[in-house]
Amino acid sequence: MPPKRKAAAQTAAEADAEGWDSDDMGALSDQEMYDDLKKNFSIADKKRRTIQRADAASFIFKHDNLDQPLKPDAASRPLWVNDDGKIIMESFNPLFEEAQDFLINIAEPVSRVSRMHEYTLTLHSLFAAVSVGHSSKEIIDRLERYSKVTLGSNVVAFIKKATSSFGKAKIVLKKTLSYIESDDPAILQRLLRDPTVASCRADNTDGLIQEAAPKIGVMAIPGTKMAAGATQIAQTAAAEPQAPVDMIASLREEDDDEDVAKVHSFQIRSESREEVIKRCQQIGLPLTEEYDFNNDEVNANLDIDLKPHAQIRYYQEKALSKMFSNSRARSGIIVLPCGAGKTLVGITAACGVKKSVIVLCTSAMSVVQWRSEFIKWSNINPDDIACFTAESKAVFKGNAGILITTYAMITSVRNRSYDSEKAMDFIRSREWGLLIADEVHVVPAKMFKQVTYAVASHAKLGLTATLLREDDKIGDLNFLVGPKLYEANWQELSEQGHIAKVQCAEVWCQMTPEFYTEWLRSPPSSPKNDIISSLNPNKFQACQFLIDYHEKRGDKIIVFSDNVFALQKYALKLHKAYIYGGTPQNERMRILENFQHNPEVNTIFLSKIGDTSLDLPEATCLIQVSAHYGSRRQEAQRLGRILRAKRRNDEGFNAFFYSLVSKDTDEMAYASRRQAFLVDQGYAFKVITRLEGLNQRTDLAFHTPQERRELLMEICLAKDADVEKEKIEGDAFGSRFANGGRAKKGAGARRTAGTLSELSGGQQMSYIEYNKSRNSEIKGKGVKNAFLRKLNSSTANAKKKAAGGG
DNA sequence: CAGAGAGGAA
């Protein structure tokens, strides 16, 4: 305790010396303050996580302030503010809209189901609030106004503490190097006394660098009703002259002697950015990262503007106004559901900054898409867009331009080809105005973290539909990219017709006795078990039934199966096209094209390739037969596949999302975990235990016990063969495939399938037939099955039609 | 264009 006290006293003394209100910092050291905050405010979070599993409701009643008396007019106020920072809001309250607009700025949405929304105040959310222009006082006053109960002292103290220290230091980029900058040298001295920060310092001088401070201007977001946007922002600025939008300016007023026009800085190593940002936040001096692009004379301007027809939707505007509020570009993350126009947000941001932009995507395919979207929505000269992928190593010729590439390209640790190395040098050697990170939720992966160090960018914009990971790395994004600036409310968007309305259902399928016996016999959550529950004949029939039903309604249907074995079984048995990782590129294209244009092809089967990496045409119905454990992201991503349906504005139009679940298996538990995110977004999952009319059908697959037994046998043969094959390979081909790794397994599986069909004999006709087509497909040559032939000819027809018509 | 090698997701 004594050393701590000493430290605290020192800090307080320093604070006094530096002319701050020592009350602001309390009697606590930075570390203590942080610990204190964490203690009080992360409890709720932990509780929620642990308790939620046992009981859906009890966590709500822990740690609350139920003993607080309601204000007399509580009924007209929309929300409760809990002393731990949790906020519960009624969505039916007249003040809801107004309160929601405010809450989204200052708190994290946790759950937005139909009647009640839950938010929580966090350090990050409050930092973001301040950086967007809310003052500590305004936050407290407005919360008090909306709250049915008087704000607790904890919450008030938390808000004050979190917001008071904000905006005093910035992280900036000069000549591709990172600097910590402040108007007040004492702040920097204070940061440098922190061992972590000090260890990240790059320049060896003792003193600080001094420069003249830049001016602040006003900007409009392009694509919004330009003028209107500009005046609005100007008005906001005028209406709240002392709002911390001008934190820097107001600080300057405080020590308004001769230091007025000076900023001070020291340099840090680029690779330590994350660490420094994190540390500064921990010690209560969060760094703002803003790019004053209007006054950037060093980097060339890029000639880019939105085309006149590009109209920004209101929520896109809202999101962008967060990013650009004080005429600077602020780093952060924008969360929009798929189909809500993330790309356009990115492009608009690029048009706002008008400097060189680098776009990072997860796949080479979306690189191409980004490029074409840029050309579609903006007047950019196509020569100024360069794609850097395995295929094209172009860089732009001018001084400024847009470079679109993949994460893998930037982070590749292996030796590069000559061209690739040259392009990388180009990327590393220059300053980027804006870095757009598409699918930003992948960035926290160890490898991808590097991109934020390797690419020197003044501002970073992260885009994603699902800010979710099943590991605990999602918080790293706060330091790697920035805080979450905006998160759209899915339900709201679908009510307004920006994305489709979706009916979600979980279909419970009873296991057949044989399948269940076999399921029980194999070890829990083994691959074989997965397949058994995915290929449960009852599920298969339910799937077939639903496909029939929806094809008759004129829906376009996508069926997802994570398990490739099951996928192929389903698709071949039902004579549908399917795509998985091993499907060659041109075949993928052909199938997707047919799905899109050919009225005969209304259903396709996809492995998890369809989650992210395919540019799927519009579909209106989605059936999930097997999935990856409890991945909420996958569920959300899949749902997203039907949100962009063009028919969404038709009267009473609904898209459908079915999860087929085998009863009494692991799938049940996984399904409910998977749905958690969507439920929080306000989707209601209906449970269907019986499909009307299914039992009357005799034409469905696996109708007879004989067929079902055969299916089960195939599964067992295939799976047990897998196990066997591993052994055999270990012996006979051990040396040959010794270093083969994954490739070995793939090759092995194919070969074994071939042998098996011979082994299994004549009574397994269907099996042989399947295997042939499967192999031919995998090899991409040999005899095509009837369906593929048909598909080919229909492609030809479609092409003829297109040629004839156009 | 196949195969190798490396990485991610969960």
Added chain:
DNA sequence: GAAACTCCTCTCTG
């Protein structure tokens, strides 16, 4: 709770 496992990407090489 960790670790295996599968599936799928990417890039570079021959």
